[in-house]
Amino acid sequence: MSQQVLSRGVRRETHSPRTVAAVIVLVVLGAAAVFVGIEIVRWFAGLGPLLVAPGDGLRALTELPDAEPQGAVVAGGAVAAIAGLVLVGLAVGPGRRPRHAMSGHPIAVVCDNGVLASAVAEQLRRALDLAPGAVVVGVGSRSIDVTVRPAPGETIEKDRVRDLAAEEVARYDLSPGLKVHARIAKPADEEGRER
Structure with missing residues (x-):
């Protein structure tokens, strides 16, 4: 299998597709186009409109800035602006899934962030000889946060x-690489309360 095919497979597994957003936008636009088409055909056929005649709809759109109540017009504009910003964000944003590619292998290996966090936590727990649950690891897209809670009287x-x-x-050998942040939590007493 070629390297190009492997890298394409890794990209598909580590990045979120925009399929759902694209389908929603296309369904809404398609429904609007079908509705407008039906209204135009009914107007040409001399039948009454289902909701609004094409001429009345265009007139209402041109008079919208002066429409009453103004609060409803502003609210509708705000909803349209937010929807537009969400769509622009989806189009421009990276859309990463919580996964990382492990490079340096002749095959494509993709690892979930939860698996990475568990593996790092277990290795740290063993290396530091700590009790189960004393190491908590969180993995993000660019960083890994490690929190260690030592036993009472133990310093790390x-x-x-x-x-x-x-x-x-x-x-x-993860791609993209992760920056490590460490934190030592206050030791807990025998009943689990922080000191």
């Missing part, structure tokens, strides 16, 4: 946690 250096996590993430 933030730099060591960050270095261990960065070393583990580097082993996966």
